[in-house]
């Protein structure tokens with residue numbers, strides 16, 4: 001699924017301009033990391049591509065459609081072709097993991113099948129296979145509120161892999177995982193996307209992970225694209241400029257003693 005933005009701007013309801021004149025083209029099957037400081041506009045850009053926010057200027061093209069020119073029903077069908085991975089997956093606490101994963105296909109199933117699936121998991125083996133890719137097949141019948149933050153994020157990723165959308169939008173998908181697990185999970189997500197030809201856009205705070213796992217990296221600052229480069233071409237000076245923060249107090253904090261690294265598993 002290709003994505004094209006031409007001069008796209010977005011002001012939130014309170015008037016805060018979060019995106020300014022974004023021009024961007026992402027070809028089908030591309031895998032792109034979005035990086036930038038807090039408040040740069042990364043989540044806003046992903047929400048705009050998910051069609052949960054409407055541009056206030058410019059045009060957006062998703063799968064050769066301007067979603068905001070479609071009728072509501074057509075826009076809903078377009079949304080079913082997009083998979084969302086949230087930093088904190090909005091899973092009902094008492095729901096079983098199997099049901100949460102199978103819900104990935106709710107947008108593609110008829111209503112009756114979706115409702116039946118809530119009562120009785122219709123494809124437990126499919127859910128288990130998706131969870132196995134994230135190494136958490138043993139959690140199939142566990143309740144979501146009994147999982148750690150990192151495990152919940154992996155359930156959210158398994159749900160999107162089960163959905164098998166054309167476009168995956170991931171907002172900080174590994175933020176609750178330890179460094180080793182985060183890298184491994186991003187490698188799995190990238191491999192799955194590459195093998196199945198899915199387009200993948202992920203916002204990340206961990207610059208090293210963005211550079212290591214994604215062929216293309218877009219830096220966003222103050223609602224604008226600061227750079228858009230192959231990962232191998234991103235220079236340290238560009239990263240320094242991207243994250244420069246003049247608002248932080250100049251007084252240095254006390255030096256932190258080097259501590260042995262403890263990597264918790266979740």
Ligand SMILES: Nc1ncnc2c1ncn2[C@@H]1O[C@H](COP(=O)(O)OP(=O)(O)OP(=O)(O)O)[C@@H](O)[C@H]1O
Pocket residue numbers: 012013014016017018036037038039040041042043044045
């Ligand atoms: N619902 C909203 N209403 C008003 N302003 C908002 C809203 N959501 C975000 N903003 C503002 O829009 C700007 C961009 O926010 P956004 O969440 O897109 O940044 P971000 O790059 O994802 O930040 P972070 O890395 O901290 O999650 C910020 O100035 C933020 O305060």
